[in-house]
Amino acid sequence: MAPPPRRLLLVLLGFLAAASLATLAAAVYEDQVGLADWHQKYIGKVKQAVYHTQKSGRRRVVVLTEENVIASLDLRSGDIFWRHVIEKNNPIDQLSLSAGKYVVTLSSGGSILRAWNLPDGQMIWETNIQTSTSSKSLLHVLSNSKVVKDNLVLVLAGQWIYAVSSIDGVISWGKEFTLDGLEIKQVVQSPENDIVYVVGIAGSSKLAVYQLNAKTGEIVKDAQESLPDGLCGEILLGSSNVLVALDETRSALFIVEFKGESISYNKVQISEFVQDFSGTVKLLPLMSNGIIALQSSSTVSLLKLKGMDGLEVIHSFDQPASVSDALTITEKYEAFAVVQHVGSQIEFIVKVTSDLTNEIIREKVDIDQHRGSVHKVFLNNYVRTDKSHGFRALVVMEDHSILLIQQGAVVWSREDGLASIVDVMASELPVEKDGVSVADVEHNLFEWLKGHVLKLKGTLMLASVDELAAIQALRVRSSEKNKMTRDHNGFRKLLIVLTKAGKVVALHTGDGRIIWSNLLPSLRASKSGEMPSALRIYQWQVPHHRVMRENPSILVVGRSGASSVAPGVLCVLDSYSGEELNSRSFDHSVAQIIPLTLKDSSEQRLHLIVDSNSNAHLYPRSLDALNSFISEMSNQYFYSVDIQKNAIRGYSLQKSCDFNSDDTYCFSTKLLWSIIFPSDAERISVSEARKMNEVVHTQAKIIADQDVMYKYLSKNLIFVATVSPNAAGEIGSAAPEEASLVAYLIDAVSGRILHRVTHHGAQGPVHAVVSENWVVYHYFNLRAHRFEIAVIEIYDQSRADNKDVLKLILGKHNLSAPMTSYSRPEVMVKSQSYFFTHSVKAMAVTQTAKGITSKQLLIGTIGDQVLALDKRFLDPRRSLNPTQQEKEEGIIPLTDSLPIIPQSYVTHTLQVEALRGIVSIPAKLESTTLVFTYGVDLFYTRLAPSRTYDSLTDEFSYALLLITIVALVAALFVTWIWSEKKELRDKWRKMIHIQAIGNKEDTSGCTAVYRLHHNYQVPKTFTVVEGEYQKLVHILLLKKPPSQEASHNSHQPRKAGYSPIRNIDWRNPPSLFNAVSGPNSNPPFNIPSDPPPSFATPQHLSPSHSKSSPSPPPHLDATPDRSRSNSLDFTSERIDMVD
Known part of the structure; x- marks a missing residue:
């Protein structure tokens, strides 16, 4: 027997609910990485490059x-084979190749020498070298194989020179020079x-020259000579025994x-042979054969030595x-x-040192x-198929990007300026246009058909390699996340970044591609003698109302x-x-930039720029x-926070500048308060304030006992942390008894210290x-290691009286009372x-549109990953045994x-x-x-701290949703049919007790279906127990006692297909009182003329009735006896009994 419809429906709904909830799981699988995030690897501005182009x-x-960063790049594509990012406290001074299979690096002022395996970048050995000073170090790999079996690596630092084996890093010999204050330059x-x-x-x-074995x-010879006017430190070897040095003023050579042991010199003014030079003059490390290069801010001159003359x-x-180093061809x-x-082009020229008139290449x-301009060039040669020499050049540009030039074209390029981002902001994309031209529709239709044909071929495994690549490119182009218009969810935006080179780059949040870039002319080093510096980037204008276009x-x-x-320099760019x-150049400096909340009529946001004299x-x-x-x-x-002077000061503004009263846009400042920390006890380590655009949803927190705690939400709140001078260095530089950290909460308007706590x-x-x-805030505990x-959470107690609802109703509260920081x-x-x-490198907190979503702390760890930590773990009201409330x-x-939950890492297994x-x-x-996380690498992702409660995730199965809807509709249709059948069966099983008045002994309780018939008579009185008068003329069903079940098995079976009630409309039953109104009225339904043969006539009814003359339909009295409310009288009816 089939299960009841109710139970089956519950089982079906439970299965569908479980299936739909399965799609909302928050787990991120490996194949889902990259759908809503992207990761880009960079290396930064190249300062030294060494080629490895051997046949093997x-x-x-x-x-x-x-x-x-040390990196190995593919010459064919520019891809990174391997790289190592070394910590800033261990700077790399120089790099070289040794024995054709090792990359040797010298770092930390010549104190650490490392060798890396060239194919895979694994470190082979590391040697620590003792140096007396932290002066500039030099690295030189001896190329003469006659010296020893392996190439020796010379390390020069301070007054020491060491020879180290390139195979195992063992120091072969070391020599200290006795000349005081000697600094080796070449x-x-x-x-x-x-x-x-x-x-x-x-x-x-004083110039010193040594000849060593x-x-x-061992020192073979040495010579020393004092030169007038001093030296700046730039020295080049022009020939085998001639040096060229730049004097201290950079105006003479x-x-x-x-x-032998003697030194002679000649001083030559640069202006004698270079007519027009300006800015900083540099000697470029170039070549031998008596050729040197002299670079100024505007020109590069090639000079040839004429002996001492x-x-x-x-x-x-x-x-x-820009000029490259000399490259040995033969x-x-x-x-x-x-x-x-x-x-608008760059010209690539290759010359021979022995004959400068001979140009091998000019492209x-x-x-x-x-x-921007070219900063550095690294030349390399290769042998063509016709045995001639070809040349390629790695070019470093002003924006820190690198290009590989070969055969008159750019083979590949890398935007490595993005490795030095100094500031980031977001901007909205333009709104999608409503109207679309007919040509666009036709083009899109053609692309749609073409895409579906390609996808069909790919599904049937009939697509070629090129077609598979076209399918992948089509998927990328058709992706919603890569469109150049804003979306209703606000996921598509422009990430506008400012680099250290002064270049502004706009990245699309969909895939990280560059939309536009601009190296600002006012921040270009080629336009000025000094190196400009980019500071910050801000929102200038967001059009609304009158400036919508x-x-x-x-x-x-x-x-x-x-x-x-x-x-200072100011530039305004179109987003x-x-x-x-x-663009505008200032005649004042830029010490601080303050964006204001005010706007002018064109909706340009007002900014205050404070100079070094504290004028705004x-x-x-x-x-x-x-x-x-x-x-x-x-x-x-x-x-302002002055870390050098260990002080914090607060200011207000006055109407005009003291030094320039004519400038109506200049305002002098008035010192309101200052906090000067004692330098012998505290040093400012960090200061932080709230984001200006932070949105706070609620001003109060309701705690477990239904009490209300009002948040202290002043935007003038600043946090300052100081450390003791002994603890200002690296971890472990001070003993626990000497180290301490003090945290302050200060009101920036009044300078009042709201809270102070000391961590010993x-x-x-x-x-x-x-x-x-x-x-x-994050720090290190020396006692606990x-x-x-x-x-720290701070609450406003001055609003505690506002908790009384009656006072709020009567208006006796201070919600609208003026508040002042004084x-x-x-x-x-x-x-x-x-x-x-x-250990932590950076910290931030999640920001949402309305501030309703729970906060998460974003922590940049020492492993260059980002951890999302729920703010609930940092609740100061946590206790060991919290109450149920x-x-x-x-x-x-x-x-x-x-x-630390591994699934909480926003960057997954990637590193920034x-x-x-x-x-x-x-x-x-x-x-x-x-x-958005930035460093040498870039990483972007979407984060839902409280899950995506207001939208469906990208992993949501819309097919399953459609199947669920169809299944529910089918289930409702099936259950409706089952319900109708069940209701019909219930009508048949209604318990109506019929009592025969005249012959009680014949009421044997047999099971029978009775129907009205005009040929038979029945007892006159029927008692209706349930009072369903309309159903009385339809069916009368008696329950059969279990003891009499066997006696009815002998009845003749009913003919197949016969139903004594087939002509009655059971869904619209006729009313009992209106069904038969008189002796000559017809029944309200069609009654068969004769009962089927299978019907048996009850013995207690047949003797007293005649079959010869059928009587007309009985008259049904429509007025029942009021004395018997549940009784009805019938004049003459016949009951046929069916087994």
Whole structure:
């Protein structure tokens, strides 16, 4: 028998619910990585490159960058074979190849020498070298195989020189020079014998030259000479025994010749042979054969030595150019390369050192103009199929990108300027247009058909390799996340980043591709003598209302030099195209940039730029902006943190500058308060404040006992952490008794210290983040030898009286009372500390659109990964045994350490090398925030701290949802049919007791179906128990006693297919009182004329009735006897009984 419909429906619904919940699982599988995130690897600006192009093995170039990265790049594609990112406290000084299979690096001022395996980058050995000073170190690999069996590596640091074996790193010999203050500048190997020339400077004017035996390290000869006007330190070997040195003023050259133990020199002014030179002059390490290169800010000049008589200019490049080192082609000649700008192209020239008029190659190459000028060139040669020599060059551009030029074209390029990001902001994409042209529709239809044909061929495994690549490219193009228009969820945005080179780059959040880039002319080093520095990037204009048709714009602020007192630079760029709309150079410095909440009529956001003299300058410089600012100037306060002077100061603004009263956009400042920490006890380690655009959803917290705690939500709250001077260094530099860390909460308007807590035995580095009414900071506990994270929550006690609902109704509250920072606030502080496993590089907190979603702490660990830690673990109200009410509130039981859940790593198994910053950007969906992490690498992902409660995830199975809907509709249809049948069966099983008045002994209780018939008579009285009058004329069903079941088995079986009630409409039963109204009325339903043969006539009815003359249909009295409410009278009816 089939199960009841109700039970089957519950089972079906339970299965479907379990299937739908399975799709909402939060686990991220390996194949899901990359769907909503991306990861990009970079290396930084190249400062040294060494080629490895032997016939055996892959052709590669090993580079050393300013980001302290060693990497091996494929010469064919630019892909990274392997790389190592070394910590900043261990800077790499130089790199070289040894024996054709080792990469040798010298770091930490010549104290650490390492050898790496060239094919895979594994470290072979490491040698620590004792050096007396931390001066500039040099590395030189001896190339003469006659010296020893393996190549010796010479390490020069301070007054010492060491020879180290390149096979096992064992020090063969070491030599200390006795000249006081000697700093070695150059080392040259003699090609004829085993002599090594070492050139150094003692002090600023004394030149020393040593000749050493490469096998033993013994000094063969030495010579010393004092030069007038001093030396700047740049020395080149022009020939076998002639040196060229730049004097201290960089305006003259010394030509030095050493013979035996004597030194002679000649001083030549640069202006004598170079007519037009300006800016900083540099000697370029170039070539032998008496050729040197002299570079100024505008030209590069090639000079040839004429013995001791002077120098001769052979060639001069007027355009910005760069010259490579000399490259040995054969035993007879060397070549070098010059790359210069010619209009919108760069020109690649290869010359021979012995004959500068002989140009081997001169090619023009088209490049992107937003890359700037050429900074460095590294030349390499290869042998063509016709046995001739070909040349390729690795070119380092001003924006820190690198290009490989070969055969007049750019083979590949890398945007390695993104490895040095200094600031990040997000901008919205343009709104999608409603109208679409007919041509676009036809094109899209064609692409749609083409794509489906290709996908069908791929499914049937009939697609070629090119077609499979086209299918993949089509999927990428058709992906919703890569569109150039904003979406309703707010996931598609532009990440606008500012690099150290002064380049602004816009990245698409969908896949990380570059939308536009612009190397700002005002921040280019080629336009000024000094190296400019980019500072910050801000939102300048977000169009609304009257300026809806304008594009949003951004503001870039920098300095024209590296010094903090250098004049400032301001640039405004279009967010959609990167076009520079406006630029301005300041006559004042930039010490601090303060974005204000005010806007002018064109919706440009107002900014204050504070100079080194503490004067504030308003931008934009418009009358509308000035009027808007003056009306709110009395409410503007700011503070400055001076780490050098160990002080924090607060200021207000006055109407005009003291030194320039004519400048109406300049405002002087008034010192309101200052906190100066004693330098012998505390040093400022870090200061943090709330984000200006942070959204707070609620101002109060309801705790477990239904009490209300009001958050202290002042935007003027700043956090300052100080450490003792002994604990300001690296971990372990101070004893626990000497180390301490003090945390302050300070009001930036009044300078009042709201809270102060001291951690004894703790030291930095300190990392902190401030959000809403809480602060989280990370430090090291020397006593416990573990890292700790502390949390401070601050609450406003002055609003405690507002908890009375009656006072709120009657208006007796202070919710609308004016608040001022000058009144002493009544605050309550709760704090707690927890052990933490990792060291921290950066900290941030998730930001959402409305601030409703739970907060998560984003922690950049020492392993260059990002950990998302729920703020509930950092609740200071956690206790060992929380009450049931506290558990219902969500308070986690207290533990001494914070848990590290592997699934909580936002970066999965990836690493963001040299991680420096984490940025959280709110999406339009309240549940989701966008997280961007930058260092040498870039990483982007979407994060839902409280799950995606307001949207369906990308992994949601829409097919399963459709199947669920179809299954539910089918289940409802089936259950409706079953319900109708069940209702019909229930009607048949209604218990109606019929009592025969005249012959009680014949009521044997047999089972029968009775129907009205005009040929028979029945007893006159029937008693209806359930009172269903309408059903009485339809069916009368008596239950059969179990004892009489056997007696009815002998009845003749009913004919198949016969139903005594087949002609009755049971769904619309006729009313009993209206069915038969008189003696001549017809029945309300069709009754068969004769009963079927299988019917048996009851014996207690047949004797008293005649069959010869059928009587007309009985008259049914429509007026029942009121004395018997449940009784009905019938005149003459016949009952047929069916087994």
